[in-house]
Amino acid sequence: MQQRLERSAAYEEGKKDIAKWQPQVKANREAATLNFAGQSKKGIQKVTTASLQATFRPETEMEQEVRAALAPRSRSVSHT
Numbered sequence: 001m002q003q004r005l006e007r008s009a010a011y012e013e014g015k016k017d018i019a020k021w022q023p024q025v026k027a028n029r030e031a032a033t034l035n036f037a038g039q040s041k042k043g044i045q046k047v048t049t050a051s052l053q054a055t056f057r058p059e060t061e062m063e064q065e066v067r068a069a070l071a072p073r074s075r076s077v078s079h080t
Helices: 002-019 020-030 051-057 062-076
Strands: none
Touching: none
């Protein structure tokens, strides 16, 4: 019985959280197109495979083995 009351209370709380977003969701659904251009781009960085490779540090034994196996190949691969 206690679990049922807890689930009911959690459901009601969740319903309140969802209700605050309903107007925005409805507007987005009714819009012909969505435009995200006005949103702030702070903190968004362009991530490339080269930047990931440059900062990657193998931590596990498997990652170290893979890096060692790929090391000779990575030198001969040219990036465009």
